[in-house]
Amino acid sequence: MNGFTKKSVGTLTLGEKLGKLRSDRRISLSEASRATKIQVKYLEYLEAGAYEKMPADVYVKGFLRNYSEFLGIDEKILVKLYEKERGIKDNLERGKKAEKGSLPAGKEKINISPFVITPRVIATTVVLLLIFGGFFYLYREVGSFASAPRLVILSPDKNYSTDGNSVEVSGITDRDAKIFINEQPVLVNDEGKFRENLTVQSGTNTVTIRAVNRFEKVAVETLTIQSTYAEPRENPSAGDNPEDDQPAQTENSQKLEMEIQVDPGPVWVSVETDGNLVFSGTMLSGTTQTFQAENKIVVNSGKGKATFIKFNGKDIGALSDSSGAVRKREFNKDTK
Secondary structure: OOOOOOOOOOOOOHHHHHHHHHHHOOOOHHHHHHHHOOOHHHHHHHHHOOHHHOOOHHHHHHHHHHHHHHHOOOHHHHHHHHHHHHHHHHHHHHHHHHHHOOOOOOOOOOOOOOOOOOHHHHHHHHHHHHHHHHHHHHHHHHHHHHOOOOEEEEEOOOEEEEOOOEEEEEEEEOOOOEEEEOOEEEOEOOOOEEEEEEEOOOEEEEEEEEEEOOOOOEEEEEEEEEEOOOOOOOOOOOOOOHHHHHHHHHHHOOOEEEEEEEOOOOEEEEEEEOOEEEEEEEEOOOOEEEEEEOOEEEEEEOOHHHEEEEEOOEEEEEOOOOOOOEEEEEEEOOOO
């Protein structure tokens, strides 16, 4: 023995990378097929490395570009890895064929290619590529017009349970699509990703996410959220030890306290306490949020008439008499 230990160094193939990326995002093959318009069998062939079952290279590279856009990764990496693996397989196949048809020793087979590259061939190839590119563009546009936008919910699960009163909803859609959560518009970034905090009430909450593309095609997903959240009692230790409670009551009386309730919902609400943003999200119908501050509380609401305030124990009522948005409504120690 020479004292060296052999180690095998493995790297992921293209199929293994695609399978891992899809698995990490908790996306099934059928969901990926619907979103990318690639048949399930071709996605399975790609992940299995069965390139001999795939159509021509130009179609495979188109599939990889669509798939990379859907998974949110650089398409050049996938295409380059495909070309490398396809080249290796082709070389192996040629080697096997050469072994089967090998000539006797001393004789070599001379291959003369009938294909000669000329300026005319190059010009014809460029024209054909332009024509094919035009047809491919039209195909994608017609496909976008005829099909609904993709809508993949990353979190939470369709049937989700929590002991809190807040849930983050996130997902991916087409870059030109609009997202509505319970008919409340939600911001979509340039990559088609969206994220929104929802305030839920105790019990069963139904959340409907709707994606609408520029051709007015719609995709809908519905979530069921079970919450066991219990509102804290205003004075949980009352009657147990009045003397121990007295200092806490004196301290709390110096703070500003606000309770916000939405009805009917959903309503987008943001709250700042003493200049710090402490909440920004969508509150569903009947839900309540409580806030405290030392000096001031600033409230923004998408629907002033549906946002009700209780400030320092006093019922203020709705933020506004109109159903429009209310911005920078301030509550401080002088507010009555």
